[in-house]
Amino acid sequence: MADNIQALYDLLQQVRPLHRRVVRSVGDHLDGTGIGVGERAVLALLVESGPLSVPAIGRALFLPRQNIQKWVDGLRVADLVERRANPAHRRSYLIAATEEGRGLFAGIRKREDAAIAGLAARLSSSEVEAARAVLAACLEHFSPFEDDPDHPRPLA
Amino acid sequence: MADNIQALYDLLQQVRPLHRRVVRSVGDHLDGTGIGVGERAVLALLVESGPLSVPAIGRALFLPRQNIQKWVDGLRVADLVERRANPAHRRSYLIAATEEGRGLFAGIRKREDAAIAGLAARLSSSEVEAARAVLAACLEHFSPFEDDPDHPRPLA
Numbered sequence: 001m002a003d004n005i006q007a008l009y010d011l012l013q014q015v016r017p018l019h020r021r022v023v024r025s026v027g028d029h030l031d032g033t034g035i036g037v038g039e040r041a042v043l044a045l046l047v048e049s050g051p052l053s054v055p056a057i058g059r060a061l062f063l064p065r066q067n068i069q070k071w072v073d074g075l076r077v078a079d080l081v082e083r084r085a086n087p088a089h090r091r092s093y094l095i096a097a098t099e100e101g102r103g104l105f106a107g108i109r110k111r112e113d114a115a116i117a118g119l120a121a122r123l124s125s126s127e128v129e130a131a132r133a134v135l136a137a138c139l140e141h142f143s144p145f146e147d148d149p150d151h152p153r154p155l156a
Numbered sequence: 157m158a159d160n161i162q163a164l165y166d167l168l169q170q171v172r173p174l175h176r177r178v179v180r181s182v183g184d185h186l187d188g189t190g191i192g193v194g195e196r197a198v199l200a201l202l203v204e205s206g207p208l209s210v211p212a213i214g215r216a217l218f219l220p221r222q223n224i225q226k227w228v229d230g231l232r233v234a235d236l237v238e239r240r241a242n243p244a245h246r247r248s249y250l251i252a253a254t255e256e257g258r259g260l261f262a263g264i265r266k267r268e269d270a271a272i273a274g275l276a277a278r279l280s281s282s283e284v285e286a287a288r289a290v291l292a293a294c295l296e297h298f299s300p301f302e303d304d305p306d307h308p309r310p311l312a
Contacts (some may be wrong), residue, residue: 127289
């Protein structure tokens with residue numbers, strides 16, 4: 001039991017450096033696309049989940065609404081997303097990926113997938129699945145520590 | 157193969173939110189200790205690895221030397237770490253945890269371990285080990301994207 005706590009502690013210690021490296025890798029794959037990692041995260045969500053309001057994007061990404069608005073504005077200027085009427089709220093609107101946005105994100109995912117293909121080939125699907133399940137359990141366990149996106153605190 | 161790439165992609169998508177939650181959790185366990193997550197990371201390293209120079213701390217934590225110096229200064233003021241002569245370099249010095257620093261960190265680890273004990277009990281040791289191995293493989297795969305701690309770039 002104490003051993004498993006130590007093993008889990010060691011696992012959690014890997015999260016920060018891995019986060020840093022993944023963010024940089026994602027950023028490098030955006031070279032030449034004209035968007036940054038924040039815009040990419042918003043575009044990915046809209047492509048994968050369909051149209052969403054700005055507050056809903058903030059809740060899904062656990063990021064402050066001001067950041068989301070800035071990234072949405074950048075994506076709109078580049079014609080990668082567009083506003084649509086929100087059937088649920090007459091005075092608000094939804095943000096949706098455009099065809100151009102979908103095309104750009106497909107290209108980004110292709111590069112990202114190519115960059116992890118070698119790693120995926122070295123790992124068995126049961127190893128990846130076990131890791132995904134453990135990280136999901138950790139995420140759930142630490143969910144009380146997630147931000148309220150409407151009242152974010154700075155990270156440390 | 158394509159399935160494993162998608163599974164690995166999904167796994168990597170969990171890293172950012174998990175990082176955020178773990179940082180906040182670690183920060184909450186520091187309430188009343190008078191130190192923050194940066195100081196805690198330095199103190200943990202010194203307790204676990206023994207005395208190190210400031211540049212060596214930066215390399216181990218992959219963080220800019222200016223941040224490390226600030227946290228070391230804070231820990232020294234609180235008598236949690238102290239300077240020692242560096243046998244390898246007459247004009248530099250090593251930073252070492254004091255008895256007080258070791259005692260404080262032991263208390264912090266006790267709280268942190270208590271906070272993950274329930275999670276550790278729900279996971280088998282083979283699951284945790286598989287996850288640790290996969291994250292270690294990911295860390296290694298993305299190592300070209302780690303910062304040079306002497307020339308850090310801002311994240312994103």
